[in-house]
Amino acid sequence: MHEKDVHQRNACNQKRSRPKGRPAPSRAGERRDRSHHPKHRDEAGRQSRDDVQRCAEDRVDRRRVANRGLDSKGAAPNRGGDEQKPLDDDLDLLATCKARGPLHHQVTGVSLTPTLGRCDVEQSLFERLGGSGAITAVVEDFRDRCAADSRINAKFARTDLARLTAMLIDQVSEATGGPAKYTGRDMKTAHADMSVTTGEFNALVEDLVATLNKFGVGKAEQDELLGILGPLKSDIVEVNSAATGTPLPDKYEAAPALTTAKS
Numbered sequence: 001m002h003e004k005d006v007h008q009r010n011a012c013n014q015k016r017s018r019p020k021g022r023p024a025p026s027r028a029g030e031r032r033d034r035s036h037h038p039k040h041r042d043e044a045g046r047q048s049r050d051d052v053q054r055c056a057e058d059r060v061d062r063r064r065v066a067n068r069g070l071d072s073k074g075a076a077p078n079r080g081g082d083e084q085k086p087l088d089d090d091l092d093l094l095a096t097c098k099a100r101g102p103l104h105h106q107v108t109g110v111s112l113t114p115t116l117g118r119c120d121v122e123q124s125l126f127e128r129l130g131g132s133g134a135i136t137a138v139v140e141d142f143r144d145r146c147a148a149d150s151r152i153n154a155k156f157a158r159t160d161l162a163r164l165t166a167m168l169i170d171q172v173s174e175a176t177g178g179p180a181k182y183t184g185r186d187m188k189t190a191h192a193d194m195s196v197t198t199g200e201f202n203a204l205v206e207d208l209v210a211t212l213n214k215f216g217v218g219k220a221e222q223d224e225l226l227g228i229l230g231p232l233k234s235d236i237v238e239v240n241s242a243a244t245g246t247p248l249p250d251k252y253e254a255a256p257a258l259t260t261a262k263s
Helices: 003-017 027-035 038-044 049-066 081-099 125-129 131-147 161-175 198-214 219-236
Strands: 110-112 119-121
Touching: 125 131, 125 219, 131 161, 131 198, 161 219, 198 219
Parallel strands: none
Antiparallel strands: 110 119
């Protein structure tokens, strides 16, 4: 038989053997499909779980489109066993991935959900607190609460409240992942010679917690915020005493008013 006739006959046989409506897979596609197939678990195991899951989901979708008549579980009673087995393997792989619970990704701030590899970007504390408007409201309430608290208000006798408010808003925003940048003095310099006691620092924290509770801030966010501000205690407290309401020493030099401040 002539070589051209053999080639044409082979092409016809391949066309007849392929299910109607299904395109011929490319060699590259076959290699890619096999490389992620559950039969080759050693190679798939080197990928992250989310990659494996997304590949399996993609193959299931493509095979369901190709195998018309599949029900929601992937069953194809009229199909041959050889055609159905790859789909069954991928369905089993997806079930295993979902049963293992939430997926974990190596990128900070990104967590994958059990919803077949789809991901949610974790919000910053700044966003979970409500953004700039919410932080401004919290700081203003906190400022007023401290000014009315006899346990600590003497320490603010010579403080420019406009500057204090602006600096606190920027400080909290930056510390929680917001866009603002704190340009004020460091905490040790700002509180030098104030003679703040441990008791006064604790009273200030209590006022902050009361403000957060007033605005309905969740416990997780409160704990995270206090965890950020807590380490500043060593730079603020100068007197290890439970006393509160102590006077502001004369030697304390307050920061200049906001309109003339040069940080």
